[in-house]
Amino acid sequence: MSAPTHQDDAAHGSYKSYLTGFALSVVLTVIPFWLVMSEADIGLGWALAVIFGLGAVQIIVHVHYFLHVTGTAEHGWQAMSMIFTAILLVIVLSGSIWVMFHLEENMMPAHEQIERVRNLP
Amino acid sequence: MSTATPSATDMPEYHVIETPHHDGEEHPHETGTMLGFWIYLMSDCLIFGVLFAVYAVVGQNYAAGPSPADLFEIDMILLSTFMLLFSSITYGFAVINMQQRNTAMFYLWMVVTLGFGLAFLGLEVKEFTHLWHIGATPSTSAFLSAFFTLVGTHGLHVTFGSIWLVVLLIQVGLHGLTAENQRRVMCLSLFWHFLDLIWIGVFSFVYLAGVLQ
Missing domain, CATH: 1.20.5 (Single alpha-helices involved in coiled-coils or other helix-helix interfaces)
Known part of the structure; x- marks a missing residue:
């Protein structure tokens, strides 16, 4: 059987990978919140682009670091x-x-x- | 541990039977349950996708009622966002401790996770009751109907996830970290992180983009 048998622990993450994902998520959360709460004037279009762009990046961060989706799993x-x-x-x-x-x-x-x-x- | 006797092969089995593998180690992935649960999550994702689409379509129909900028308190949303984010990482720590067979630390991190989850729910209930109190009910406008449906569905998921977490802790207390319970912990892990992922969409799309317009 070609399925990986002993990489499961690595696939479920380590303290390091969880903390990396967490740190990235904090940054990607704080920036859009700061943008809205400080009422920075960069125009509605740019503000929406930043909010949705960083939201999309944070979704990818969660999928990689928390949900551990890989191309080879299952x-x-x-x-x-x-x-x-x-x-x-x-x-x-x-x-x-x-x-x-x-x-x-x-x-x-x-x-x-x-x-x-x-x-x- | 199953109550059915292994010899009664003609009896129907209503749970996944764990068969020991060649090297005798437990791999929660090899029963197909994890993939099945993942596909359930993907179908759940479609439910949220449709609710987001509804919000996108009718979210600006205020019917002369309040708009997001009148209603939402962004600092409270930031706080509940961090409650969910903290609960995500503490769940991750619980999983690591489970794999290291450290049951006491597993319990500790699971209870911390539950605490953050309940804090999130408490903030959401507070927000909803406040909205209800000032008359911003689902029947006020299409925007509020869509808002309560989308955010409420997410909140219900967190509620049921918390109930699941409590039940799972009881099961681990009764039977220990058996292969079955490890698989359940991994399923709830996917569920819990998935809910945090949906919340990214909610706070970006509903709250942050909402108060800007």
Whole structure:
């Protein structure tokens, strides 16, 4: 059997790897919170980019240091199912936002609708 | 320890039977439970993904009610974020002590983890009751419906994770760190770290981005 048998302890992390992940998470948490709490004026677009960018990096940090996802764990099925889920999430999230954004633009303003109903024969 | 006798092979088994492996060591990974639990987590991830999508779509429909900037107290959110982050690393320490067969330290770190988890839940209950008190209920606006559904679902997960943690500690107390209990500890570890991961999305998307707009 080619499955690793004695690397389990390393795969579940050590004090060092947990502390590394923790330190990175603290930095990646404090920066966006500081940005919002100090009301630093860098423009809404940049602020959102920093918040979401660092959030995405922190998710990767957690996946690596806390969830210990590797390409070889469970013969690759763990990483494979995670990538599959990520693809589905991108489709659901971007699809929803895109479709509903346009729906709202195409909606008739409420007051016009009331007028239309009033003028019905 | 199972109560079923090993000789009764025709009896249905409702738990994973641990078979000793070639070298006699216990590998919690080799039953398939860990992969199955991981796939459950991925399906849970899709639930949260859909709730995030709902929040993204209706999160700015305030219906003349309060907006995130009126409601959210970012310093309290920072505090609860750190409660979850601390609980993540203390759970990691518990797992390390479990692998080193250090049951007393395992217990200590698990109880600390539970403490941070309950502190997080306490802060969330405080926030929700405050919102309820000032009239910001789910029926106020689409934004608040989506907010309570998303954040409440996460809070429920943490609640059930805490109940699981207590039950697991009782089981370890009764039977010790058997192979079955080690596997359960590893499953809850995935669950607990996963909830911290979802919380990154919540505080970035709902709270921080919310008060900026």
